[in-house]
Every structure is written in C-alpha cells, then in structure tokens.
Amino acid sequence: MKKVLGILILLIVVCIVTAISNENFFSAYNMQNVIRLTSLFGIISIGVAFVIISGGIDLSIGSVICLVGSLLPFLLVEKGFSITTALLLVSTISIAIGLFHGLLITKLKLQPFVVTLCGLLIYRGIARGITQDETQGFGTTYAGLRYLAIGKIDLPFIEGFKLPVPFLIMLGLALVAAFFLNKTIFGRYLKAIGNNEVAARYSGIKTDRVVIMAYVICSFLAGVGGVLFALDINSVQPEGIGNFYELYAIAAAVLGGCSIRGGEGSILGVIIGAALMRVLRNSITMLGIPSQLEFAIIGVVILIGVITDELVKSYAQKRRALQQAKQTSG
Template identity: 50%
Template sequence: MLKKELGLLVLILVIGFITAAINPQFASQVNLMNLANQIGLFGLISIGVGLVIITGGVELSVGSMFALLGVIFLDLLVNHELGWPLSLLITLAGGSALGAIHGLLVTRLKMQPFVVTLCGLLLYRGIARWYTADSTQGFGYGEGYETLEWLMSGRTYNIPHTFIFLIIVAAIMAVVLHRSVYGRYLFAVGKSEEAARFSGIPTNAVITMAYVIAGTLAGISSVFFVFYTQSVSPSAHGNFYELYAIAAAVLGGCSLRGGEGSILGIVLGTVLLQVLQNLVNILGIPSSLNFAVMGAVILLGVLTDQQLQRRRQHRLATASADARELAKEGTAGAAV
C-alpha cells in the first residue's frame, strides 16, 4: 500500500470514527450495508473512468450512458421479453460499443477526449429521452426475472451483491493495471503518449481499450442501478454520476495529467466520497450541499495533486543538480 492509499484509509477511518461518535446510527449495520451498496454501485464506474484518466483522457458521458443503456435494457426485458440473459448481454455490448466509438474518435480522428465525451453526454441523454418519449420506464409487474433481481440487488450473508461484485472487478482490474503488459503500457501512454509511441507501444489500441473497459463497466453498472432505482427516468437518471466517478478517481490518486493512479486508490476514493455523502445525511446537513461537498472534494484533490507534482519536480531538479556537481568534481579530480 502506497502513501496515498494509506493516507486515504486513515482519513476514512478518522471521519468514520468521528461521525459515529457524533451519531451512533452511522455505525449501525443497516447504515453500513447501505453504504456498502452505494460504494459498490459507484465504485464500478469509478474504476472505468479512472483507467481513462490514467491515459490522460476524461470520460464525461457515463451518466448519460446509464440513462440510455438503462432504458434499452428495460425495453428489451419488459416490452420485447427477450429474457434477462440476452437483454443483459446486449446492454453490456452496447456499453462496450459506445466506449469503442469514444476511443476511435480520440485516437483515429485525434479529437479531444473532453469534446468527444461531452458530446456523448448530450447525445445519449437526448436519444434516451426520444427513445422513451421522455417517459419513465419501469418493470411493470416484475415477473420472470426474479433470479436477475436477486443477483443485481440481493445480498449474501447480508453483504450487498453490488459490493461483492466491486471487490471481484477491483481485484481483476488491479492485476490488469499493475501486473500486466497492458497496465504498463497504460501508464506509459499517460505519462507521454509520444514517447510511448516511439517505444513501439500501440498507443491507439491502449487508449481505445481503456474507453471500452469504461463503457463495459458503465453497462454493468447501469443494470445494477436499474434494479436499485426500480425505474429509469431518462431526463434525470444518472445525472452527475460522471462527476462522482471523476471525484473518486482524483481522490484516489489519479492525476488529471495522466500516468498515475491505482485501483485500490480509486476504490478508497469511492469509499471516502460515499462516506462524506452519508455523513451529510446522518448529521442532518441539508442535502442540497451534496454537490458543494463533491466540488470541494474535487478541488482539494486537484490542489493536492499539483503540490505533489511540484515536490516531485523539485526533488528531480535537486537530484539532477547534485549529479552534475558530482560529475564535475570527478572530472576535476581525474584531471589533477
């Protein structure tokens, strides 16, 4: 565990203990399990968005993806009665396809990730509203997919399946990011795409795959959220979820410059963000301040990243100057 992750863990524990001391309800089993459910729901999309940020990009469209993929999933499942396995598969494929489109636009057409995903944010929301005639979609009588409902919103030993699934995905992605060739390529591209390309790394494929993973995780998350909310209102479903994901990734140590980050950090960032949101509710702070808290958290994360970057640059400059001084002394000694 690195210093950033350890610091995050300590901060989470301190905030948790203080909140529990003020209001014991925070430490109740019901609240902790609900908190775990929220962490599982938002942790999945945060991992995908975090991978994109590591490449030096940004993903702003996941909230609108939720709305579009959510209404498509419900339409296939309820209205067309395709059965939940096929409906789920099509939804995941849709998320992957949207991610691939983003990746290709960024790598092949050299469009800015901000522009591409901002257009996606608007486009997918608009399509979702048109697709449903701007009406809320639901499960109807909810018959025929009890198994899927249990998988998506049930619990095992009182632990939410969303949280269990997050742990599984986080473990897999930790191996991919920190123990595989693709992970090394991802960090290399984030630090300097041009240098990575000259080193023989297929930068276009690496970046595109990051967007595909983000889209796939958004597809999975959209189904979890459908069963969590039990309906999808295309005008509001998933609003600002991309900001939650970005905030969690930045809090977890992902630099907006790219080239830095860890899966553990992203998960801990999600935990901290959800603990803060829960704290607002538990302590009776007006819920209207939720977004203010999130904005302050993102600002604090960016400022911290900048300070750490300056310290690293200062250390590198000092080490380089010391090395040059030693080299001069060695040359002078050899001349004598």
C-alpha cells in the first residue's frame, strides 16, 4: 500500500486540478469514458507487469493488439467464423505468441528487448498483410459481443452513472493477477527471478518455466485487450490500432511501482498507473491544452513521478541503513 500511495496522490491531484478548471470532468459521461479506457489499458498493463517483474520487457503488445483486433472482425465478418471459434483462435494465437517469446528468451537466451521488438514488427505486418490494410469492423452486428466493450451497467443508488462492463472484466483479471502474484508460489518465484535469477536457480526453481509463463500471460492479456479494443472502436485500421500501446502499458506498470530492473510490482499500483495515464490525456482535453503538447506533458508527468519515487526510495534506504548501523553498534 505504501508503494502505491505516491502515485495515488498524484492521480487525485490531477483529478482535482482538472475538476476545478472544468466541471465536466466529473460528469457521468466523462467518467464512464475514462473508466472504460482505463480498464482496457489496465488489462494490457497487468500483462506487461508480469514480464517486467520477471526482469524482462515486452515491446510487442501493441502489435499483438493489432493482430488480434484485426483478425477478430476479419474472421467473424469476412470469413464467417462462429464467435466461439474466432475467440478460441485469437486466444490461441496470443498464447502461442507469448510461448514463442518465452522460449526464445529462455532457451536461446535471446534478449527480451530484441525478441519482442521483432515481434512488434512481425505481428503488425502479418495483420496488415492478411487484411490487405483494409479497415475491419462489426458494423451493426455482434451487439452481444460488443456489449463486453461498450456495455454499461446501471448502478443502484447512483443516478445517471453507469458502470462500463470492461471495468468488471479488468477487476476480475486484476483480482486473479494479484492473487497469482502475492499468494502463489508462481508469484513468489517470479519476484525471486526478477531480483536474482541465479539465486533462484540455485534454490531449485525451474526459472525457465516461470519466465515463459510470464510472457504467455502478457501476450494473452494483450490478446484480451485486442479483442476489447476492436469491439470498442468497431472500425479497426490495421495500420493504426494499438500503436504505442506497449509504451502506455510499460509506463503504467512503471508508474505503478514495477521496477524495470525486475523483482517488484503491485497490481493495484499498475491499475492506478493506467488510470493516471488516461486521466492525464483526458485532462489535457478538458483543460484546453493544445493536443500537440499531449505527449510532452504525459512524458514530463511520468518522469516527475519516477524521479520522486526514486528519491523517496533512496532516502528511505539511507535512513534504514543508518538505523541498522546504530542498532548493531549500540
């Protein structure tokens, strides 16, 4: 909890500042939008958090989203697959991609950065090739399926505000992820490997399996994200969908306390990180800041967050070391 406190405060501050300048920020419509998008980005950020905690990185997320997001409407609409078959197929593809990454990284000892960078190029290329770069969509059909991404649920007692369905999906996935990370030996091993893979191996941990699992989780959640993004926007352009999403996801994970050196991270932190990313974008519109500055502002805020975090951490460590010294000499 302590670790996510800083970013939570930052999120609240940004919300308050925006709300003061523009009363529409807290309107039901805007909140529903922010929450829906936070949920979609939260899902892919949880995935990459697993990889980052293992000490790796995944740059291919945006392209996995593109591949899955283009294939789903392509299979359903153009090829006439049933919903079950199509979903099963895209899930299998995303899991296979993670398995492929994990095997290359553990068995061939390739660098995660390089493997997933190649993935970034390959999967988008495949998607654009299959679809001939044509925009894919569901039109007015598949309303039931699209409910997963754009559906809203009435909440008792709160007038006007409806809870976006993706929020529930994210909540479920986040709970499972947090459970995995904190309560199971898989999570324990993952953190151990992220901190010191050699010592983990010397303790009898099959480190390869754990690392492969992390990449599979990451790609699978990117696939889930791809399905939901496609259902959300309805007109999928293979050239553009998911561009830079890996960077948003990584930024959210890092903001949420995942060390890029591996070994630590919390799911709650990652969700708050994803929320901060979305709220920032929203605030820029709400505050009337020229949208050309969007990236610059997001970059600066993230940098400030990370710097503050590092300073607080090194201060705490110094104090702790000093206390230790006192204890042993006293």
